[in-house]
Amino acid sequence: SHENVQPYMTSDQDSFAYTSACRRWPIIITQAIDAVFRSIPGTADEKTKTNEGRKIIEELARLKYEVQHNRALTPLLDDGLPDIPHYNNALQALGDPKWLDVSWLFAECYLYRRIATYFRSSTKWTDYDVFLGSKLTTLRSSLPAILELAHRYPAITTPSTFTDEASSLLFHEIFMICLWGNATDLSLLTTLSYDDIQSLQGSHARKESEKNILANDLDEIYKLLTSLKESKADNVRVDIVLDNSGFELFVDLYLAGYLLSQGLASHIVLHPKSHPWFVSDVLPSDFSSLLNALQDPENFFVTQNDLNEKKDKMEKKDTDAISELFLSLAQFHAEGKLTIRPSPYWTLQDPFWTLAKEENQDVWNDLKESDLVIYKGDLNYRKLTGDAAWNPTTPFEVALGPIGKGSGCRTLALRTCKADVVVGLPEGTDERLRKEDPDNTDQPQRRKWAWSGKYAVVQFCDGKE
Ligand code: F6P
Ligand code: MG
Numbered sequence: 487s488h489e490n491v492q493p494y495m496t497s498d499q500d501s502f503a504y505t506s507a508c509r510r511w512p513i514i515i516t517q518a519i520d521a522v523f524r525s526i527p528g529t530a531d532e533k534t535k536t537n538e539g540r541k542i543i544e545e546l547a548r549l550k551y552e553v554q555h556n557r558a559l560t561p562l563l564d565d566g567l568p569d570i571p572h573y574n575n576a577l578q579a580l581g582d583p584k585w586l587d588v589s590w591l592f593a594e595c596y597l598y599r600r601i602a603t604y605f606r607s608s609t610k611w612t613d614y615d616v617f618l619g620s621k622l623t624t625l626r627s628s629l630p631a632i633l634e635l636a637h638r639y640p641a642i643t644t645p646s647t648f649t650d651e652a653s654s655l656l657f658h659e660i661f662m663i664c665l666w667g668n669a670t671d672l673s674l675l676t677t678l679s680y681d682d683i684q685s686l687q688g689s690h691a692r693k694e695s696e697k698n699i700l701a702n703d704l705d706e707i708y709k710l711l712t713s714l715k716e717s718k719a720d721n722v723r724v725d726i727v728l729d730n731s732g733f734e735l736f737v738d739l740y741l742a743g744y745l746l747s748q749g750l751a752s753h754i755v756l757h758p759k760s761h762p763w764f765v766s767d768v769l770p771s772d773f774s775s776l777l778n779a780l781q782d783p784e785n786f787f788v789t790q791n792d793l794n795e796k797k798d799k800m801e802k803k804d805t806d807a808i809s810e811l812f813l814s815l816a817q818f819h820a821e822g823k824l825t826i827r828p829s830p831y832w833t834l835q836d837p838f839w840t841l842a843k844e845e846n847q848d849v850w851n852d853l854k855e856s857d858l859v860i861y862k863g864d865l866n867y868r869k870l871t872g873d874a875a876w877n878p879t880t881p882f883e884v885a886l887g888p889i890g891k892g893s894g895c896r897t898l899a900l901r902t903c904k905a906d907v908v909v910g911l912p913e914g915t916d917e918r919l920r921k922e923d924p925d926n927t928d929q930p931q932r933r934k935w936a937w938s939g940k941y942a943v944v945q946f947c948d949g950k951e
Contacts, residue, residue: 488887503590535610565606591873595835602761628733643747667737703946729863731772780812893949
């Protein structure tokens with residue numbers, strides 16, 4: 487059960503935890519240092535901001551040193567926010583672990599929360615998003631895929647009957663778009679090129695990828711949402727626990743627009759993060775910037791674009807397509823049908839097993855009001871399953887522990903695999919991929935096939951049954 491399964495540890499050299507701690511984190515911290523360095527004003531009248539910026543750089547550099555030299559994780563600086571004791575108590579309970587001998591999930595959340603304390607406890611950098619630059623650059627580089635989808639928006643929002651094969655095919659395709667949008671998060675950019683990203687986003691890639699979905703409960707979601715449309719038509723709430731901004735948020739909103747237009751949902755609630763998180767995760771400000779970009783695409787994608795492949799102008803048919811999509815989303819937002827609801831819960835280190843605890847009842851009671859909660863991405867999946875070394879054939883509902891069967895909440899995970907944990911696989915699948923996937927064959931003792939976002943799982947547990 488969830489009580490006696492072991493979390494992945496950064497000390498496990500065969501897990502992606504170890505590679506993450508040794509290779510990815512120092513690079514990510516270095517990128518943060520560069521970003522702050524470039525944002526330091528350096529003018530005399532902004533002395534405080536300059537001095538604070540220099541101090542933040544020193545703190546980031548020290549953090550990088552501590553990670554690279556396997557020092558102990560130190561208590562978080564109190565930045566005045568209420569989750570600090572929650573982190574520090576957990577750290578103490580772990581016995582002041584070192585960077586290379588600590589649970590992966592805990593250490594990685596701690597890393598981003600610690601970075602956030604540097605900015606939160608300043609006076610001039612409190613809302614500074616250290617990863618904003620890379621988020622915007624990748625959003626710009628996603629323009630081809632955004633255009634492809636924007637041109638199809640009128641067709642996918644034309645009401646379907648949901649009695650024919652075509653309706654079902656479209657439903658499945660929209661969810662597949664939303665699923666694979668997760669393949670391109672920025673924390674993996676340390677290993678993916680922009681070309682890789684663009685090729686992951688096109689329609690051709692999506693078709694190719696279908697065989698890489700190792701467990702797929704989407705038919706059940708089709709049955710659920712079409713039957714709810716019949717039984718409680720005007721009162722169906724769907725929640726999305728967001729993952730990454732940029733292209734992934736775009737496809738999340740695309741899914742939202744589809745569900746609302748088709749009457750499969752009457753209200754969509756989006757759950758973002760409250761601090762810059764795992765590089766590319768959505769902050770409330772990313773939601774606004776994406777809508778602004780769609781409102782004035784020429785300005786965002788062309789005028790402000792400093793990429794090499796910069797074009798001079800967008801074609802009118804393209805700006806029209808994006809505008810139409812923007813107007814639809816903006817209207818849903820204005821009508822209160824598409825809302826964004828932050829909570830500090832999403833930036834705790836906790837597995838989602840703790841959602842059902844007394845102290846988290848605000849979030850949990852809210853989620854139980856929903857008809858379906860969709861968890862996007864890898865980190866959310868790690869939290870749903872406790873990031874633990876489950877046998878990969880363990881049923882999904884078992885790995886959910888207290889938020890599984892009978893919990894009162896319906897959970898759908900849309901996850902491309904970027905970490906070791908995986909459950910709900912058919913017997914033999916993990917063994918086969920270890921032997922057959924070209925990325926895995928050199929070290930079959932590792933589950934390397936699961937690290938790169940090439941495979942995915944779509945898993946559902948009906949906790950309201
Ligand atoms: O596996 C690499 C990694 O950065 C993990 O640290 C993290 O769980 C995940 O990818 C982030 O991916 P996502 O944005 O899909 O949650
Ligand atoms: Mg993410």
